[in-house]
Amino acid sequence: MEKYRAFAARKTADGFSAGFEQRKMEEMPEGEVTVRVAYSSVNYKDGLAATANGKVVAAYPRTLGIDLAGVVVQSSAPRFREGDSVVATGYGLGVSHDGGFAELARLPADWLVPLPESLSPKEAMALGTAGFTAALSLRRLEDNGLRPDRGPVLVTGASGGVGGIAVALLARAGYEVTASTGRASERDYLTRLGATDVIDRAALAPEKPSPLLKQRFAAAIDPVGGEGLRHVLGSLQYGGSAAVSGMAGGGEWQASVFPFILRGVNLLGIDSVACPMETRLELWRAMADEWKPAGLLTDIAQEIGFDELPERLADILRGTIRGRTVVRIGGDA
Known part of the structure; x- marks a missing residue:
């Protein structure tokens, strides 16, 4: 795959834009692990990032999306192998590092949490940030x-x-x-x-x-x-x-x-962006087990397709969304 689909924001002297585009593999940021994204989610911060005056994106162009869950397709880090299911939230995703609104994402290994066995990628993004x-x-x-x-x-x-x-x-x-x-x-x-x-x-x-x-x-x-x-x-x-x-x-x-x-x-x-990995691992285990919410995929989360993302980003800024929105990008791994 030489190119991959992404939802990205750009700001130039001619103005601001946010939308779908084909990005080149050589444009991907540095990182030891490449992930095929199955699902992402819509957060208030994502809505801000998709606007000209959101004041959250550090530099442009930027693939947006502060959450992702998917499967490792390439790794130079010993802790992760091809086929591993992972989840990532916070750090610089979608802000200072290309994020989860894309078919592929490349990240530092230290940002990734192994997906607990009792959570599917879709459930992980119903939780998300x-x-x-x-x-x-x-x-x-x-x-x-x-x-x-x-x-x-x-x-x-x-x-x-x-x-x-x-x-x-x-x-x-x-x-x-x-x-x-x-x-x-x-x-x-x-x-x-x-x-x-x-x-x-x-x-x-x-x-x-x-x-x-x-x-x-x-x-x-x-x-x-x-x-x-x-x-x-x-x-x-x-x-x-x-x-x-x-x-x-x-x-x-x-x-x-x-x-x-x-x-x-x-x-x-409460800062979920730079929270230590030890705490992340503990809390993801708890959310997959004793704290796993009832009705996570029936009451709390709604699923949309990747093409529906722009309208949902506008909705979250309008305050008209109930609960969580899961974005299907590649689907269940």
Whole structure:
């Protein structure tokens, strides 16, 4: 194969473009392992990368896609052999290194996770960066003392990718989950995922803003950020923690020290991009086993073909997507 199909972004003095093209093998980046991509997925970051002012792509041209799962077709790294199933998320994929929206991808071996036997490539991409972020959030909360008997855990943006998987992971791990969403129509969906209670996101905001609100939640997983984080922090129980991983609601909020110094609240930053490999291996094993969400491919994820990718990238920026979108590129290995 001298060329392969890819969805790439280009920026020149004449303007910005993002679309399908035939890329040459000699254009592939450096890396010890070449993977035939079976599936990728659509993330908010991918949507930003496909726009002129997304401010996430480091250099152009760039094959987009921050996730991929597939099969090794060539490797100079002893740890991987031809035919091995692998998954990759984070690092520089789709940002500073060509990503997963392509028939072929070449990566450093240190970025690859062997696909657990109990996960198919399609299931791995139903999880993807969103699932890994949700799992990392739960692990960080438990490292900071969260246990099921502490009380309900709040999940904001529960209709989205990180939020929906977080609801399902928490439920599988035995937690009582309160799901917050701006879409009243998603109540049944979130209940199927395991939410005990579903609330409108407006219910978190008091009539009179205050840094300290009624102590309602033992912890929170917040992939939304923005001004809503102020109300999340104010609603945590004494010693509770909020794991924050996103900024769909904005990058700033009006902060107060009171939740931290009067209730001992913890604000935990969640970074799935540069997370150590040891943690990646542990969490992928957990998601393939005891934390594997029920309804992963029936309720949480929708599958689209490669040709449908541009419209879905626009949809995720519009906020009209429920759960996860898996992109079929080569299909099951």
